[in-house]
Amino acid sequence: MPSPSDLASTWFASRNWKPFAFQRSVWAAIQRGESGLLHASTGSGKTYAVWLGALRAFAQLHDARRPAPLQVLWITPMRALASDTARALQAPLDELGLNWTIGVRSGDTTSAERARQARRMPSTLVTTPESLTLLLTREQAAADFASLRLVVVDEWHELLGNKRGVQLQLALARLRRWQPQLVVWGLSATLGNLPHALEVLLPAGGRLVQGRQDKRILVDTLVPSAIERFPWAGHMGLKMLPQVSAEIEASANSLVFTNTRAQAELWYQALLEAHPEWAGLIALHHASLARHARDWVERSLKQGTLKAVVCTSSLDLGVDFLPVERVLQIGSAKGIARLLQRAGRSGHAPGRTSRVTLVPTHSLELVEAAAARQALAAGHIEARYSPRLSMDVLVQHLISMALGSGFRPAELFEEVRSTWAFRDLEESQWQWALSFVRNGGSSLTAYPDYQRVAAHPDGIWRVASERLARRHRLGIGTIVSDASLQLKYWSKGGGGKSLGSVEESFIARLKPGDALLFGGRILELVRVENMTAYVRRSTARKAAVARWNGGRMPLSSELAQALVERLDAAAHGRYEGAEMHAVRPLLTLQASWSALPTQRTLLAETLHSRQGWHLFLYPFAGRMANLGLANLIAWRVSRVQPLSVSIAVNDYGFELLAASPVDWAAHLPAALAADNLLEDVLASLNAGEMALRRFREIAQIAGLVFGGYPAAQKSTRQLQASSGLFYEVFRKHDAGNLLLGQARDEVLREELEIERLHQQLQKMSGLRLDLHALRRPGPLAFALLVEGMRETLSTEKLADRIARMVADLEKAASRTMSDLAGTERRKS
DNA sequence: GACCTGCTGCGGTGTG
Numbered sequence: 001m002p003s004p005s006d007l008a009s010t011w012f013a014s015r016n017w018k019p020f021a022f023q024r025s026v027w028a029a030i031q032r033g034e035s036g037l038l039h040a041s042t043g044s045g046k047t048y049a050v051w052l053g054a055l056r057a058f059a060q061l062h063d064a065r066r067p068a069p070l071q072v073l074w075i076t077p078m079r080a081l082a083s084d085t086a087r088a089l090q091a092p093l094d095e096l097g098l099n100w101t102i103g104v105r106s107g108d109t110t111s112a113e114r115a116r117q118a119r120r121m122p123s124t125l126v127t128t129p130e131s132l133t134l135l136l137t138r139e140q141a142a143a144d145f146a147s148l149r150l151v152v153v154d155e156w157h158e159l160l161g162n163k164r165g166v167q168l169q170l171a172l173a174r175l176r177r178w179q180p181q182l183v184v185w186g187l188s189a190t191l192g193n194l195p196h197a198l199e200v201l202l203p204a205g206g207r208l209v210q211g212r213q214d215k216r217i218l219v220d221t222l223v224p225s226a227i228e229r230f231p232w233a234g235h236m237g238l239k240m241l242p243q244v245s246a247e248i249e250a251s252a253n254s255l256v257f258t259n260t261r262a263q264a265e266l267w268y269q270a271l272l273e274a275h276p277e278w279a280g281l282i283a284l285h286h287a288s289l290a291r292h293a294r295d296w297v298e299r300s301l302k303q304g305t306l307k308a309v310v311c312t313s314s315l316d317l318g319v320d321f322l323p324v325e326r327v328l329q330i331g332s333a334k335g336i337a338r339l340l341q342r343a344g345r346s347g348h349a350p351g352r353t354s355r356v357t358l359v360p361t362h363s364l365e366l367v368e369a370a371a372a373r374q375a376l377a378a379g380h381i382e383a384r385y386s387p388r389l390s391m392d393v394l395v396q397h398l399i400s401m402a403l404g405s406g407f408r409p410a411e412l413f414e415e416v417r418s419t420w421a422f423r424d425l426e427e428s429q430w431q432w433a434l435s436f437v438r439n440g441g442s443s444l445t446a447y448p449d450y451q452r453v454a455a456h457p458d459g460i461w462r463v464a465s466e467r468l469a470r471r472h473r474l475g476i477g478t479i480v481s482d483a484s485l486q487l488k489y490w491s492k493g494g495g496g497k498s499l500g501s502v503e504e505s506f507i508a509r510l511k512p513g514d515a516l517l518f519g520g521r522i523l524e525l526v527r528v529e530n531m532t533a534y535v536r537r538s539t540a541r542k543a544a545v546a547r548w549n550g551g552r553m554p555l556s557s558e559l560a561q562a563l564v565e566r567l568d569a570a571a572h573g574r575y576e577g578a579e580m581h582a583v584r585p586l587l588t589l590q591a592s593w594s595a596l597p598t599q600r601t602l603l604a605e606t607l608h609s610r611q612g613w614h615l616f617l618y619p620f621a622g623r624m625a626n627l628g629l630a631n632l633i634a635w636r637v638s639r640v641q642p643l644s645v646s647i648a649v650n651d652y653g654f655e656l657l658a659a660s661p662v663d664w665a666a667h668l669p670a671a672l673a674a675d676n677l678l679e680d681v682l683a684s685l686n687a688g689e690m691a692l693r694r695f696r697e698i699a700q701i702a703g704l705v706f707g708g709y710p711a712a713q714k715s716t717r718q719l720q721a722s723s724g725l726f727y728e729v730f731r732k733h734d735a736g737n738l739l740l741g742q743a744r745d746e747v748l749r750e751e752l753e754i755e756r757l758h759q760q761l762q763k764m765s766g767l768r769l770d771l772h773a774l775r776r777p778g779p780l781a782f783a784l785l786v787e788g789m790r791e792t793l794s795t796e797k798l799a800d801r802i803a804r805m806v807a808d809l810e811k812a813a814s815r816t817m818s819d820l821a822g823t824e825r826r827k828s
Numbered sequence: 829g830a831c832c833t834g835c836t837g838c839g840g841t842g843t844g
Contacts, residue, residue, distance in 0.1 A: 077837060107839055130838045164837070231830050239830080260834045287836065313835045338835095362830095470841060477838045550834050623834095710840045786831085799831045806830055 007059065008052035011092050020045060022211045027053035029207060030150065030183060037156065037186040037198040040211020041344060041354075046187045047154075049211070051089055054150050059098055067101050069147040070121040073175075075129060075168065077158045078317055079106040080298065082126045085154065089124060100124060105131045129159065129168040130477040136174055137403035137473060148179055153201060155317060156186035157337075160197050161384035163393050163478035163701070169200065169386070169419040170397045177415050190340060192383035192558070200386045200420040217343050218355040219376060221369040222247065222328075223582045228814075230363050232586070233783035236263060237330050237361030241270055244328060244359055248282075253301070254308040254326035257342055259334070259553075261286040261312055262545045267330065268310040268520045278307060284520045285311040288484070288548060289500040293519060316341055323348070331361045332368055332651070335556035336375050337382045363779065364652070366583040368555075370576070371562035380558040388421055391433060391738045392478075392701035398437045399463060399472050399703060402453040406462035409434060432738055434461075436702075443734035452703070471706055480697040482549065483531075483715050487518060490526040490534035499523075499535070504715065506547050507533050515543035531715060554622030555651035557756060563652075564599055564620050571596040585817055590779045592816050594772040597780075601770040605781055606664050611657060615664040616774075616781045618653035619764060625757040628681055630654035632757075635684030636671040637662070648788030655784040665771050672769075674761040681752065687744065690751060692727050695743040699723040702739055776812055777805075 008027055012019050019027075022038070023045060029036055030053035040046050058071050074089070076082045086104045093100050103113070103122030107130075117125075121144050127135070135141060151172065159165035176182050186201040188194065198208050222243045224230040231239060248254050248271070258264040268284040275282075283297045283306055294314070300306045304323065309315065316338075327346045333339040343356035358369040394416065401407045413430050416422045435441060438461075440450030452472070454464045463469045484503050489496030499519050510516060510525050515538045517523075524538035555563075570580065570587045590596055597603040597618050605616040619629055626649045634645045634656050643662060648655040656664070681687075696719065699705045705722050708714040730737040748754040777785050785805070789798055 079838080128838060134839075158837080162837090229829075234831070235834085236832065262833065266832080314837095316836070474840050476840090479836090479838050481837090545832070547833075548835095551836080552834055709842080711842095790831085790833090799829095802830065810829090 007056045007096060011052060011096055012048075014095060020049075020212055022209055023049040023052070026050060026185070026209055027056055029209070030054060030185070031057045033181060033183055034207060035182075035184040035202050035205075036207035036209055037188055037194065037201055038209045038211055039188050039190065039194055041190065041215035044212040044215065046211060047085070047088060048092075050150075050152050050185050050187070052092060054152075055092065055096070055098065055100075058149055059100065067099055067120075068123040070123060070125060070145065071100070071147065071149050072124040073132070073145075073148060073151045074124060074126040074154065075132060075151065076126065076154045077128065077164070078155075079108050079128065081154065081317060082106050082128060083108070086126045089126070102126065105135065107131070129164050129171065132171050133167060133397075133400055133476050134473065136171060137400050137476075139404050141404050142178055145175060145178055148175065148182065150183045150185070151175065153184070153186045155189070156197060156201060157188045157191050157384060158317065160188075160191075160200060160386055163387060163390055165200070166387055166390050166393045166419075166421045167397070167478055169421050170393070170416065172201075173415045173419050174401070176418070177411075189344075190337065190381050192337075192381045193385070196383070196385065203418060203420045203423065215344075216353040217340065217376060218353055219339070219343065219358065219369075219373040220355070221358045221360065221366065221579050223366065223578050224360065227363065227582050227585055228817075231361075232364075232779050233362050233786045235259070235331050235361045236266060237359060238266065238270055240330075240359050240361070241274060244330070245271065245274055247326065247328060247357065248308045251326040253304065253306060253324055254328060255315060255324050255342075255345055256308055256310045256328045256330065257315075258310060258312055258330045259332070260548075260550065261288055262547050263330065264310050264312050265517050265520065265545055269517060271308070271310065272520070281305075281307040283309045285309050285314055287312065287314050288502065288546070289519055290498045292498075293500065313338075315345070327354075327356045328359055329356055330359045332365055332555065333358070333372060334553045334559065334651075335382050336372065336380060336558050337556075339372055339376065340381065360579075362783070363583055363586050364783070366579040367566050367570075367587075368559065368563055370579040371566045372559060373577070374566070375558055375562035378562075380562065382556045382558050386421055389425060389429070389742075390421065391429070391742050392698040394422065394425075394433050395436055395702040395739075396476065396478075398433060399452055400476060402437070402461050402463045403469055403472065406456070406460040408459055409461065429738060432736070436737075441730075441734050441737055443729050443737075450704070472703060474709065475700070475703055475707060478701050480700045483713060483719060485528065486532045487523075488532055488534055490536050496534075502533060502546050503548050504717075505549065506544075510544060515540035516546055517543040518546045531713065552623065554624045554753065555620075556622065560620040560622060560651070564597060567596050568598040568600075571598045586779050589813055589816055593776070593778040594774055594780070595770050598770075600768060602764050602767040603780075604664075604668060604769060604771045605774050605778070606771070607774040607777060607781065612659045613657070613662045613664065614781075614785075615656045615662075615668075616653060616784055617656075618780060619760050620652055621756060621760040622753065623649050623651045624751060625753045625760055626651070626654045628685070628752045628754070628757045629760065630656060631684040632677075632681055633668075633671045636680065637664075637667045640667065640670075646788060648784050650783055650787055652780065653784065655781070655788055657788060668769060668771070672761065672764055674758070674765055677758055677761060678748075678754070681748075681754065681757070685752075687747060690747045691740075691743040692724065694746050694751070695727045695739070696720060696723040698739050698743055698746075699726050776809060782809070 026049040038046055054072050082104050086102050089102055100123035102124045105125055105127040188197055191197055264286050285297045324346045327342055343354040347354040360366050417425055437453040439445045444450040452468050453461050455461050484501040485507055487499045487502050512525050514525050515522055522538045522540055522543045523535040526534040575581055575584050594605050603618045607614040630647045645656045645658045704726050730740050
């Protein structure tokens with residue numbers, strides 16, 4: 001066995017590798033007992049930087065003939081990553097002849113393995129934030145972690161910005177109390193605010209180590225062959241099918257990322273229709289497919305037997321250990337960090353180039369593609385911020401800590417305040433949380449189910465009953481998903497094979513006999529019972545595409561800013577790159593009928609049509625903030641003049657449409673004022689309704705609403721009903737309940753992006769209003785018109801209507817374009 | 829001849 005200090009070098013030498021400087025510096029830091037955050041691009045050797053550092057620093061401390069006690073805790077955000085990581089960590093142990101053992105602890109861990117771990121922890125445990133918290137609720141937790149030296153938080157950027165990260169912050173505080181010398185290392189991809197990422201992980205300080213930055217990223221675009229025939233709006237992008245097929249054909253294996261599950265289903269279907277010979281060679285992957293189907297795809301990808309996989313962000317992570325040659329992104333990537341993440345799926349090894357190819361789904365996405373490349377080159381990556389003072393997570397944590405050996409309030413207060421998320425927690429808020437877990441706050445004192453923790457005479461607070469303890473363990477975690485129906489094949493003897501899950505609301509629109517597209521198959525609904533939808537294979541040609549209500553990601557500020565810069569350049573006649581040249585005719589048309597948005601102007605357009613009086617405004621603030629602005633302006637104008645408007649938004653701007661005459665131009669300057677923003681936004685929206693929806697999640701995290709036992713999950717309606725009840729009770733009888741205020745704050749911060757909205761208004765006040773009365777909708781307005789009609793019209797009627805609009809526009813557009821071409825010829 | 833809207837992640841009791 002090599003001497004401890006040579007251990008890492010020996011291993012590297014055995015594979016003919018040379019350690020990078022950053023790896024050496026991490027080894028040295030761990031040796032000195034320092035903590036830190038390591039930032040490096042994917043595939044650059046982060047894992048071995050910490051792992052070999054740990055072996056080098058700690059392995060020699062133990063008798064080589066006996067297994068070492070728990071030394072290292074390795075946290076990953078995904079179960080799949082946990083088992084892959086465990087395998088990767090095993091190799092150096094075998095080669096170096098070390099006696100360390102590696103274990104995995106997650107929801108997948110078998111009961112036999114759990115029992116083994118209860119008797120003796122492995123020397124390294126790979127686990128998830130949720131499983132870590134569960135381990136902390138055990139009676140013997142302090143003994144389990146008594147010998148712990150190092151915690152590694154893998155993919156910290158994935159946890160930093162959400163409540164899972166907050167839960168982890170609390171768990172780390174607990175581990176640090178037991179082990180004040182604990183060394184903690186975070187591994188993070190590129191973020192716009194790494195110092196913040198470091199501070200949240202290590203509030204007491206740590207080093208930021210920059211790993212290899214020489215990853216070459218190549219971003220290119222599939223430019224549609226005929227821009228005059230390319231849609232002005234839409235997001236499916238199937239028009240690009242032939243070009244995408246050709247790219248897939250030309251490489252050994254590809255990942256095709258789409259933005260929604262329904263889009264993935266449609267693309268998979270379309271690719272198979274165009275290339276029946278690809279059956280069995282291409283696959284589909286998204287979060288609603290059954291586990292076994294996803295596992296098969298991941299396995300086949302690793303074995304290299306698949307030509308292409310159409311997927312959603314379900315494959316953003318977790319394919320670290322497999323080779324992908326080509327990455328295609330259908331539609332907007334929405335943000336630079338996401339684009340980077342996806343590009344990193346290819347060329348996943350030190351020194352290799354990562355490449356991602358953008359596939360626009362409508363004309364203006366060509367500008368976005370050019371913008372994305374430019375923003376990436378300039379290093380404008382989005383930031384992520386930790387939530388603060390999430391009272392629901394705190395309430396859950398208090399009960400978790402009251403399990404096992406219980407807690408003393410004064411000690412736990414200090415511990416909780418040592419985290420970044422709760423460092424500003426006030427005594428009064430703490431007291432509120434304590435009383436809430438003890439007696440349900442001021443409104444639920446009469447219900448024993450909400451007297452979850454009892455203070456014992458010895459000063460220790462413990463969970464009141466075994467029944468409550470069990471219920472609590474079932475509800476640990478901060479991910480709240482909508483209840484969904486299982487989708488299974490119908491068979492006479494009972495349930496057949498599971499296909500995945502669909503949303504109640506989607507199935508509710510179908511009746512038995514209707515066809516649906518799911519998991520790449522056309523199926524026929526047989527019946528629905530017990531939260532299960534039974535189906536059989538169908539021969540129908542047309543089918544409803546399964547839809548889910550997922551999150552809505554707005555275009556990031558960084559990407560939006562880069563987009564406006566590209567448009568600004570175009571307004572000044574500068575067109576750079578293949579994308580901008582391709583989209584030039586369309587931008588010229590926009591400039592001719594109206595104007596192009598620039599960095600110094602705010603473009604507004606008005607139009608009077610058969611539908612009514614339209615206003616189009618383009619703040620480029622992302623769809624959420626745009627929606628907030630739209631409501632705000634509609635509300636402010638309505639205070640001056642009675643008004644009923646309908647609103648349409650996209651990532652670029654919004655449309656207000658009034659049925660009666662409005663002089664939008666006259667109202668705009670006052671309506672855009674940045675004063676009284678918060679009050680006016682709250683008044684303009686149905687904030688109560690939004691907060692109620694948000695409260696549903698909060699109530700589940702805080703453990704007010706029990707989601708049911710694993711085999712008997714409750715339906716959305718049941719959960720909605722009970723959380724709605726709590727919401728009303730608190731509002732009437734316990735207005736000081738901090739969970740109510742949290743629901744409101746989360747709506748403002750996450751659903752309306754109030755901060756961004758505010759910045760946008762201030763920015764807009766410095767812009768010159770560039771107002772144009774349109775005679776017909778231009779390219780920017782067209783997308784919003786389609787968006788607005790979508791709400792009121794069925795799909796077929798919408799297609800008809802668009803076809804008519806396009807036919808009208810077509811003539812005018814080609815006339816304008818040929819006029820312009822003539823002018824340019826004369827000029828030259 | 830242009831249409832299909834929104835992602836991901838975790839956890840797991842008691843057995844008449």
